[in-house]
Amino acid sequence: MATYKTVESSEITLSQLMLPSHSNFSGKIHGGYLLSLMDQIAFASASKFSGSYCVTASVDRVDFLNPIEVGELVTLKASVNYVGNTSMMVGIRVDAQNIQTGIIKHCNSSYFTMIAKDESGATLPVPRLQLTSREQVMRYLKAAERISARKQRIATEPFAGDLAKALAFMASDHADVDIEALSA
Template sequence: MSKAYIKVDASRISISELMLPSHSNFSGKIHGGYILNLMDQIAFACASKHSKTYCVTASVDTVDFLKPIEVGELVTMKASVNFVGNTSMVVGIRVEAENIQTGVIKHCNSSYFTMVAKDDHGQSVEVPGLILNDKIEVIRFLKALKRIETKQQRQYEFNHQDFSHIDYLPILKDHKVRIDLPDNY
């Protein structure tokens, strides 16, 4: 077990980029895929800075597009390691867009990327622990832990050998779905 611990601030990263017309979608807003690409890059940089090794994206647990980003706005992404496991890290990313004429800043996106540290042979390697210095960092760590536990519970519940969709059919009555299964299904 590694005895190294690193402060959250040591791997915190911020990048800014002006949004160009070439980044826009058919409605004239910045394409979500372009923003996701930038988020993946900053998650990689943040995780690699923390682990001092190459990292790969294992999953993206949450992507909330809250407000559209306009052409001409300055987008700033802030990333920090919120949680570490044995070989993985959860990188939290906040995306803000600033209208550079008015100075108005809006929160456009929040996301959580799970990154895994790799060695030169592609094997997962242990990452340093995390030093939490304030209440916000503790809350972020706890929220990441809760998201992991919830995901594991959901996977267990739906992948368990005793799982039956029949048990869940009454829940679906309150939703906009019609169940039209064959009788022997």
């Protein structure tokens, strides 16, 4: 019999004050540092939900919507939005708050696919997901759409691998690219 767990059982919140040591050369918080925090919270959410060690399999699109300043309080919220047999898609939202003004800005949303593993590195089955709200159902369906779109992108090659068609397209629509003599 399958075990079911709620989305709430995977919820994690992490808040951290951004320090000068977290900044890049322009004085904003380094994107790599933020990605590290996102990977940590994805691990925590997936591990909490699955009850096992988890590894990052993929990261869907990451858009840095607003810069984060030194001195702001960054809050990351994560939860499992979708489960497969051994994988979980963890949704992450990143907000930054100016602690002097109280103004909060949305800085990033992303999705990490995490895989449950045992001590020897073999994959483990994960609990089924129990959805209890409209929002959770919509997040689950959106995750399923992203997975389907990713599989279609991976399975297809541009112009079905026809180099002549690809070169013709490049010549007409991408004049900014110089293609050395290739034979089709």
